[in-house]
Amino acid sequence: MLTLAATQSARAQPPLVAPEELVFRAPEPSPLTNYVLAVLEEAYAELGIPLKYVEMPRSRSLVEANNGRIAGELGRLHGLEEKYTNLRRVEFPLFAFQLVLIADRRECGVCSLDDIENLAYIRGMQGIENLLKKHDYQRPTVQAVDLEQLYLLFENKRVKAIILNNFEAQQLGLTENRHLIEVPFNSDIAYHYLHKNYADLIPQLEAILNRMHEEGRTVELMREHDASSLPGPHFKAPPEFGEVSATAGYWRRYTNLNGSGAYWEIIKRIFGPVSDELELNANTYQRAILGLSEQRFDILVGSYAGHQPSNAIVSEVHFDYDRPLYAFTLDDEAMERLKAGILKRPVCHVAGYGYHEFLPKGLSYYHANNSLDCFAMLDKGTRIGAVVNYRENMPDWMDYPYKQLPLHGSLPIHMAFQDTPRGRDMKAWFDLRMRKMVASGEIAEIYNAVELERSKFLFSLPPEVRAEVQPDP
Structure with missing residues (x-):
């Protein structure tokens, strides 16, 4: 769990006059929101204050909180107080989250914003509005009232993509569909906010939350609710992985025994510059997957999502589609x-x-x-x-x-990596570089026109590259 709490550890004393209860907007249920409720309810209980939740749209709750009609916001993006000036931030990072775009890779390849014809998001999500403004996204957008409506817009194909928090995507089961791709954007930290009328509670609440963190209680609650709050790595400079080994079943033209082949070439271009030594090993697929499972190799070339060994993870970006x-x-x-x-x-x-x-x-x-x-x-x-x-x-x-x-039918095939800190960094690097290889057109130096169409990367190529490699009708 990500917590950046300060080391303040003094036990908080209840306020002189505690409110009878504090009312907040009821969040959409999920492992992460259940964790947030558990943390805050336990902290406020030490102050003798019960919490109550009311149903209302996310966008309306900001206005209601700023006007003092509800007590504040359970967890929101930092900087909220700049626009909603009556809100006060509790200086304790509740969780890390990431905005993600969900789309069907069969329709947009690696699915960058430039590849998306239209999209939807929940009204009142300031982080998303800031993101679209930053990327100067000028295509049609739809603002949903809540998470359920957002899901229906996408499920019924009313929009090509949706943007939401990563934990909301997991909550909706969108990450379980192999054809859907999750495109990550900026990570951020969520904080608890209170209306200024309750500002006297903040120092005491911060003390309790920091103590819960120091004693490991927040981690316990995170595990109890099966929640996760781990942002992906950000590469300010190319990483250094040292010796890197990759294994694959033998596929003629793709993973040849002599180290040639299209899939090996992808591995070379992505990991060659960031490794001291790169080992490529083609074998039977059974031996390849066993080698990853026994941690004798760093990378397995070729796995369906969900078919990797239990101690491994797969890339978000596919590198090809198989055949039916x-x-x-x-x-x-x-x-x-x-x-x-x-x-x-x-x-x-x-x-x-x-x-x-x-x-x-x-x-x-x-x-x-x-x-x-x-x-x-x-x-x-x-x-x-x-x-x-x-x-x-x-x-x-x-x-x-x-x-x-x-x-x-055809399914996306992925790279698999060790589920370790190093393996997760390698996965993140592969996803980053693979997106760039497709978006720049570099992948067209490796795949022919038929392979570009099969892999769905044709959708994401620059127009001038796509015009050169477009398969004949």
């Missing part, structure tokens, strides 16, 4: 049993991939070294009942066509 995935059987009866989850013989796929996510429960699996082994066993008709793979990998020896079942 299929299940293959010899006949219709086996296909129906597969769809019902009652196929007796195992489903074969290349080891290391978590394809069971896309199939019914109750099936068993056989993991092979390569896809051709799976198809060879399927053709014999005795050992396995189905194969999961891509159409492009079907063998040339087929005497008759397989029965085919689409399991999913």
Whole structure:
């Protein structure tokens, strides 16, 4: 948890005349807002003051707080008092947050503001209004009344993107959709505010909050409510990662054994300048993912979001889209049993991939070294009942066509990193540099026209580069 609290530790004494209660706007429920409520309720309880919450729009609450009709604001951006002059800031940083843009990467690639046709945000979000002004965003915007309306505008495709706090995006489940990209903007700190009528409470409240921080109570409450308040790193200068190692399954043209290939080239351009030594290792995918899991490598090239090892994280920015995935059987009866989850013989796929996510429960699996082994066993008709793979990998020896079942369309594929401070810095550096490689057109030096279209990066290229590489209709 991020806390920048001062070291003041004196126990606060209750005010001479404590108010019977303090009223604030009821926040949208989320792990982070639940944490904020828990911290403030515990702090105010030491002063003998209960808290009460009333429903009202976020934008209205600022006016109500400034006019003294509610007690203040639970957690707001610093500097609020410059415009709302009756509000007083409690000098204790409650949490860090980040403004993020959510959009469908299939429609805008890396989805910078320049790529977005229109967007929505919640009325009264000063940080967002400042952001749009800073970037001189002149395209249409919609101001939603609350988080629910914001979500519906996006879900119903009334707008191409939305901007909100990162914890609100998590609350809405938007970060679980693989096609949605989260584009981070500025990080900031939220503070508690009180109307000037309650200014005499502030020194005592600060003392309590600082003591709670020093005693580890704020961290305990953060964990109890499963909240997170960790801003991403900001690179004022290129980092120095020392020795960097990357691993991948062997994909011809992309991760060749000799270190050539398009995906390796991306790794070289992003991490070569910030490493003393860069090791590239192509192997079977199973060995590659095991190498990341055992922390023998820093980077795994190629993972769906959610399929990385439990001790790893994936990049926010994808580096490509894969092809549609299929299940293959010899006949219709086996296909129906597969769809019902009652196929007796195992489903074969290349080891290391978590394809069971896309199939019914109750099936068993056989993991092979390569896809051709799976198809060879399927053709014999005795050992396995189905194969999961891509159409492009079907063998040339087929005497008759397989029965085919689409399991999913194209999905974004990501880099995976160790879930350590160093790994998180490497992830942040990759996301930053990958966005710049696409926005500048540098990616067109690595990918051909078909690959740029497949990866969705064509949307984000500079117009002059896009005109040069646009695939023929």
